[in-house]
Amino acid sequence: MKMKNSILTILSIIFLYNCTPKSKEELAASGEESQFIPETWVSERVLASAKRLQASPGGVKIFASIEAHGGLTQWFRNGPVSFHFDYQPLGGGTRRNTFQTVDKWSSKAVHELWEDRSVKFGWDGKNAWQYPDTASIPMNPRFWSLTPYYFLGLPFVLADDGVILTDIDDLTFEGKEYDLVKATYETGTGDASGDFYVIYIDKETDLMAGLRYIVSYPGFYPDGGHSPEKFMKILDLRETSAIKLATGYHTHWWKNESLAAHITTIEVSDVSFNNDLNRDFFQIPAGAKTQEGY
Numbered sequence: 111m112k113m114k115n116s117i118l119t120i121l122s123i124i125f126l127y128n129c130t131p132k133s134k135e136e137l138a139a140s141g142e143e144s145q146f147i148p149e150t151w152v153s154e155r156v157l158a159s160a161k162r163l164q165a166s167p168g169g170v171k172i173f174a175s176i177e178a179h180g181g182l183t184q185w186f187r188n189g190p191v192s193f194h195f196d197y198q199p200l201g202g203g204t205r206r207n208t209f210q211t212v213d214k215w216s217s218k219a220v221h222e223l224w225e226d227r228s229v230k231f232g233w234d235g236k237n238a239w240q241y242p243d244t245a246s247i248p249m250n251p252r253f254w255s256l257t258p259y260y261f262l263g264l265p266f267v268l269a270d271d272g273v274i275l276t277d278i279d280d281l282t283f284e285g286k287e288y289d290l291v292k293a294t295y296e297t298g299t300g301d302a303s304g305d306f307y308v309i310y311i312d313k314e315t316d317l318m319a320g321l322r323y324i325v326s327y328p329g330f331y332p333d334g335g336h337s338p339e340k341f342m343k344i345l346d347l348r349e350t351s352a353i354k355l356a357t358g359y360h361t362h363w364w365k366n367e368s369l370a371a372h373i374t375t376i377e378v379s380d381v382s383f384n385n386d387l388n389r390d391f392f393q394i395p396a397g398a399k400t401q402e403g404y
Contacts, residue, residue, distance in 0.1 A: 329404030
């Protein structure tokens with residue numbers, strides 16, 4: 111049934127893409143010209159992603175999960191996503207508490223510190239920055255600009271170029287059956303192509319229930335290597351604008367193929383999409399300081 115539904119979805123995407131593209135005048139008349147991303151661009155990108163995902167067994171399972179969470183077409187149609195992400199380490203460590211807006215199309219981001227929304231940092235596609243230049247930012251802007259989005263954006267972000275998806279053994283975890291798919295990255299993909307993620311997909315619903323992962327960011331591991339493996343359990347899902355996203359996570363160490371100590375609680379709230387956002391929103395503001403290196 112999963113395979114049949116996936117094929118039907120791809121056929122509908124192909125139909126959308128093969129429709130005659132709208133002219134600039136037609137876009138203006140329909141109101142689409144004011145959208146953050148034109149509909150014709152969305153159709154092209156979704157078709158390319160669907161074809162790529164269907165080329166491997168792991169990709170087929172991720173595609174089914176993306177569809178269960180709302181589908182790539184809706185994901186991109188909705189425009190940039192905003193959300194409050196409150197990362198709370200247990201037993202010490204740096205709390206990372208920001209309200210952020212991310213352009214899903216080009217992976218640009220703007221964060222505002224929750225305690226002082228006038229203090230900002232972000233990523234403009236080439237450089238990390240902070241504003242004002244004298245602000246004290248309790249996290250690495252380059253690393254953290256897109257890290258929360260990548261977690262929240264799963265499984266959608268696994269449809270991007272450079273992701274290698276491998277189907278691995280199914281698993282019974284806490285009394286439920288899960289499909290497992292491992293995501294690795296082509297060399298040069300992002301800042302940390304040595305990362306990996308193991309995605310837990312509920313066999314009954316195709317929804318994500320959690321993930322295991324490592325961090326290999328060169329700013330933290332300049333000589334190579336990576337963090338110990340962790341497990342993030344999704345606490346619940348909430349639907350916003352036809353997209354199902356996590357409301358929070360509990361992060362545990364992963365040791366001896368099982369959960370170990372609970373080390374972080376993450377709360378996600380105030381999720382919204384804004385298709386009318388001005389593209390200038392993601393530009394580096396005047397008076398900001400750009401980050402050198404990792």
